[in-house]
Amino acid sequence: MKHTLSVLVEDESGALSRIAGLFSRRGFNIDSLAVGPAESWGHSRLTMVVEGDDHALEQVTKQLDKLINVLTVVDLTSIPAVERELMLLKVAASPESRSAIFDLVHVFRAKVVDVADDAVTLEVVGDPGKLVALERLMAPFGILEIARTGKVALERASGVNTELLKVTAGTKRVPA
Template sequence: MKHTLSVLVEDESGALSRISGLFARRGFNIESLAVGPAEKAGISRLTMVVAGDDHTLEQMTKQLDKLVNVLGVIDLSHIPAVERELMLLKVSAPAETRSAILDLVQVFRANVVDVADDALTLEVVGDPGKLVALEQVMESYGILEIARTGKVALERASGVNTAFLKVTASSKRVPA
């Protein structure tokens, strides 16, 4: 199972190296890593996506908590959270397919951020599933380049679990 960890750390040289080293020494691959300033000066938030079972990740969380620069660790995998990722996607767009691509851009609420004679660069922000879906749709047009950020996530202040709401809403639909 994939886990999303939110880690608050003091801004200090080597903090990221110590955290990534902890995972590497135990044979864990960090699938996604996003780091940036947190709400307080001198503190950064790391959002990491790692694979592993619940017990193993609980042990890793305890090890992270023991690191000097780590101020707190939350596993967002089992609690309501807002998750987003950014992707830039350069796609082949000759005149004969450009209008179809632009229609899809609107469906995915993406933005065109660069236009060339034979290519478009798209920007899309959303949950990771949305990015994968756009990538799959654009494959048939010819993907030239992709750049993705790591996932960023925060616990939902409202406590509302939107994944639960999606399942509940789909189960209430009347079959056609």
């Protein structure tokens, strides 16, 4: 099972290396890693996606908590969270195909951030499924380059579980 961890660390040299080393020693592959400044000066937030069973992940989480510079570790997998990823996608775009590409850009609420004679560069933000869907639809045009940030995530302050809303949105309500 894939787990999304949010790790708040003191922004000091070697902190990321120690965290990555811990996962490497345990045989965990980090599928996605995004790091940036957090809400407090001198702190950074790491959002990582790792695969493993619940027991193994619990052990790694406990060991993360023991590392110097680690302030908090939250497994966002089973709690309401906002998750996003950014992708830049350079696509071959002949004059004949541009209209179709721009139509897809509109549907996915992406942005065209660069245009050349034979290519366009797109920016799209969303959940990883949205990014994969756009990538698949752009493949026939010819994907020239892709850069993805990896997932960033925060616990929902509202506590609303949007995954639950997706499931119930398809069900019909029966009048009482």
